[in-house]
Amino acid sequence: MSLTPLIIREVKAFVKNPAFIMSIVLLFVFYGALGRLISTGVQTVVEETLNVQVGVVVEDNSEFVNKVLSIANETSGGRLKLVGSVDSGLSMYEIVVVIPPDFTSRAMNLNETLVLESYTKINTVSPVVSSAKTGIAMTISELIRKSVAFTIAVENNIDPSLIEKPIVVNSTVELYGKTMRMEEYTAFSSILGIIPVIVAIIIGVNAMYASQFTATEKVEKAFEMLLAQPIPRRNVVFAKIIGSIVASLLMGIAYFAGILFMLSSAATPSAPAPSETSINLADFLYQTFGFESISISIVSIVLGLVYSGAIGVTLGSIVSDERIAGALTTPILFVFIGVGYALLFIGLPINVVTGVIAGVTIAPLPIVAVVSTMMGDTTTLAVSLLVAVVSTLSVMSIAVYVFNRDIVVLGLRIGRLKIRERT
Incomplete structure (x- = not known):
């Protein structure tokens, strides 16, 4: 068989896959609506500044x-x-x-x-x-x-x-009431702007890991044997979530360390004393963000990992193989990144409404934590964290429910369609 028929076969496998089509539609609709929101926000800013x-x-x-x-x-x-x-x-x-x-x-x-x-x-x-x-x-x-x-x-x-x-x-x-020099503000805003992207990448990758690990076990016929063991199925769910979190944390630490190394390397030539500059920058960021903001940001990342891990395990359990799992979970990564950027570029105020949005989507939650702490707005901070906890528990409950039903073995049927790869 020549190369061309093989390529056509692989392309048809994706094109005929309902999960792949759903992913494309989701991304098209989501980012189209997001683009209109960002455009409206930018236009409003331009009109106000004129x-x-x-x-x-x-x-x-x-x-x-x-x-x-x-x-x-x-x-x-x-x-x-x-x-x-x-x-x-x-x-x-x-x-x-x-x-x-x-x-x-x-x-x-x-x-x-x-x-x-x-x-x-x-x-x-x-x-x-x-x-x-x-x-x-x-x-x-x-x-x-x-x-x-x-x-x-x-x-x-x-x-x-x-x-x-x-x-x-x-x-x-x-x-937000804190006075800083322009160079300090530039450093602060740069860090603040990259936080939702890093968080979105970590939890998006975590969802992909969880779904593909679960789907791989189904392909290798080890999934049914695991479910047949005399252990509560909720423990299987928790174990898979924790396993994906460990893998994602290792990837996230490596990514974040690489970003910091890149930034420090780029700043080294112009700095007369690199070590002293790094310490001063770290002190400034600690004083600006504060211990409370940093702690809450870490908590929000943990919640995001559990949240996305439960989503990934659920999706991985209702599909037939890792290819479909990847097709379904890839849009999740882009959705998380899109929501994180939207909160930044649309220019929404940090209040209870945006706190609820951040709690549901997790990715912008560290920003809400930092800003609400700087503002002294404990209500928004408490609401966003409460919504994040409720959202995480809800998704975990769905994952446990799926594992306790026949869906976990037979797959999910949507009308006459079934989320399994067509051959």
Whole structure:
């Protein structure tokens, strides 16, 4: 037999497989709806940031500064609002720019660099929202720099393009009441953004391991012998879940260690003291996340492993072989990743509703734990954990129910279809 008929045979085996078709439909529908939600969220952010107003604290009350701000405010469409202090400004606006006392002297000296301070209040985990807000602060700073060049050019009757005034912006971010420098916020948001992906990969792979291990035993005819043993079938379920968790944890540890090694290796060339930098970063993350957030994140990962393990064992027990098990569980991995990213990019607030969503889907639960702890919102934290525990117990109950029925041996029938591979 030549290669072409073999390829056609393998392709037909997948195409005619109801499980494979169901997987494609699930991914298409899920990610289509997710894309529309993310698009709506991004569009809302863009519309909100187009008309955002910026508070300006003036610590240099010179005539020159007044001229510069007048030009900048007119150019920005009246978006600059004078405020008395940074705190009062952040209570009214989400972005505040400070004109320091030595601004005029630096502007008049062509060899000096302009220095501004910006403060941005961020109350969301969405990188789209945070990047838009920090981008506005930089845009306003650049607008002030150009206004300085224009004012100097008008006073000296020269071309504004001939004046090059570099500007440095010392940015500070207030995230859920915690104040941090921009580089600290960048590190924090990067870690926060990668957490749901890592969690989703771990629990998605765990579901695949559990389903394929169970399906493999059915193919090898060891499954029926195991069920015939004088032991409660729920113990078989628990053993399979724990076994898949151990395998997934080993894979997750290796993956996470590889990511950390990659990040530390990438940062080594620019850091004067790599070991000291690593310790400082670790201290910062510990101080920012806190012991409570880290502990709850670990608990949520454990719940996610049990949750996904029960799903995998259930699917593996109702199919005939590991090929169909893989076709059914692969979408689970992408669904978990999609939900984790959706919570980030849609820009949903962290409240009871999103806490329930995180509890049901598990993957974004560590983010909810971190943010609700920073906010001091114990209600959202408690609700999300309670829903996660209930969801996990429910899925485990379904797995035990399936193992106690004939479904575990005969497979699941849907109408006239049966979730078994067609030959």
